[in-house]
Amino acid sequence: MNTVAIILNPNAGNKKLMNQMEEIETELKETFSNVKIYQTKQEGDGAKYVEKLASSVDLIIGAGGDGTIFELVNALAPLQERPAFAILPGGTCNDFSRTIGINQEPLLAAKQIKEKKIKQIDIGTFNHQYFLNFWGIGLISKVSEQMDKNSKKLGKMSYYIQASKLIFQNEVFHLKIESDDSTYDDDAVMVVIGNGSFLGGVQSFFPQANIQDGLLDVLIIKQASMQNFWTWLQSQVNDDYPDKKNEEIVYFRTNSLKIEAQPIQKIDCDGELIDETPSTISILPQHLTMLVGDV
Ligand SMILES: Nc1ncnc2c1ncn2[C@@H]1O[C@H](COP(=O)(O)OP(=O)(O)OP(=O)(O)O)[C@@H](O)[C@H]1O
Incomplete structure (x- = not known):
């Protein structure tokens, strides 16, 4: 697991995540040889990045609030070949990141991601969502x-x-x-x-x-x-x-x-x-x- 795409909503939450991004990138580069950040500008950009990058990266990190994570998961789930997925919490509630035990401090979350602890996760579906x-x-x-x-x-x-x-x-x-x-x-x-x-x-x-x-x-x-x-x-x-x-x-x-x-x-x-x-x-x-x- 070397090639990582961080798909970041720079406006999520209180921009705490955005402000720490340089530090987070440095941290992740200690473990992953190729880390690139892709910033979304509006709704729909996250899904487009997933479609474009999914076949060429090992890991997609969704960096943003629950809206961003929802969009990324909806783009990843229907793909035949899916890269691994991780969450850097940056929104109001960050519900699923909590469920999977991710620290709500983005830098500490990045440290957890570096540990590459993998689980196969169930997801719910209805009407192609x-x-x-x-x-x-x-x-x-x-x-x-x-x-x-x-x-x-x-x-x-x-x-x-x-x-x-x-x-x-x-x-x-x-x-x-x-x-x-x-x-x-x-x-x-x-x-x-x-x-x-x-x-x-x-x-x-x-x-x-x-x-x-x-x-x-x-x-x-x-x-x-x-x-x-x-x-x-x-x-x-x-x-x-x-x-x-x-x-x-x-x-x-x-x-x-x-x-x-x-x-x-x-x-x-x-x-x-x-x-x-x-x-x-x-x-x-x-x-x-x-x-x-x-x-
Ligand atoms: N650069 C951007 N500026 C504004 N909105 C964006 C941008 N990029 C993505 N979006 C859209 O903004 C919506 C809300 O984003 P997100 O959920 O990440 O943040 P939030 O609303 O602050 O967090 P939460 O949902 O946890 O309250 C999403 O639907 C997302 O697609």
Whole structure:
């Protein structure tokens, strides 16, 4: 593993990553003989770089926030031959980098990447889109919808401020889920399907998510559960979560499922609003070779 392309969004987050790039490049060059930085100028540039570079590099390092990582993963995942992938966290939440134990200090993350600790990682897919962290409808996508660049500057707290504003609106939809492992046909206010264990910067929804088990974690929140759910979210999850005896929270694991909602719901995928229901979601087991940190 010698040839490395760093695809960098210079405007991600608070530009902390951008300001440390020289130092990071020097650090990486101690281990990798050929390191080049490619700066994106706008949305779509990251994907173009992946298409151009994937067949000629051993490792692509995504340097930016979750939006940049989402774009790069969506360009890498459909390729037949995929170089290894790593993350230098530079955004607000950096959810998947946390799941794979990458330090949130970019220079320390670079030191971890130098260790070349490799894992084959599952990724989720639906309608030719791919996700590392989560697929969600209901409350979760409403929070994303109302987040703008200004509120993002507040960092991950802004997710919770938005969520707490919306949580009592409790907009119910009718949900139908079919999978080999479970079915559901009832009202709900939110569905979150997880691959990674972090969401909005905290290890809240799926603390025991395993990114190599070929399974998606499916969490359905029914209407009456919002108060419980919020209490639970604040209490930051204990080991026996989710308690399957709790009738207000439905939880199961599966490798694929079909979801319909009435009225149609917007889909939030790794923090990006990109599609609408219905959707058939599945997992691509150990599809991506990633350099991980302390996991
Ligand atoms: N040079 C650039 N200037 C502005 N936007 C860019 C640039 N390069 C890429 N983008 C786009 O900006 C969007 C947001 O980027 P990214 O997620 O990396 O940063 P962020 O929004 O600050 O972080 P987070 O998503 O964690 O809050 C992405 O969709 C990305 O494609």
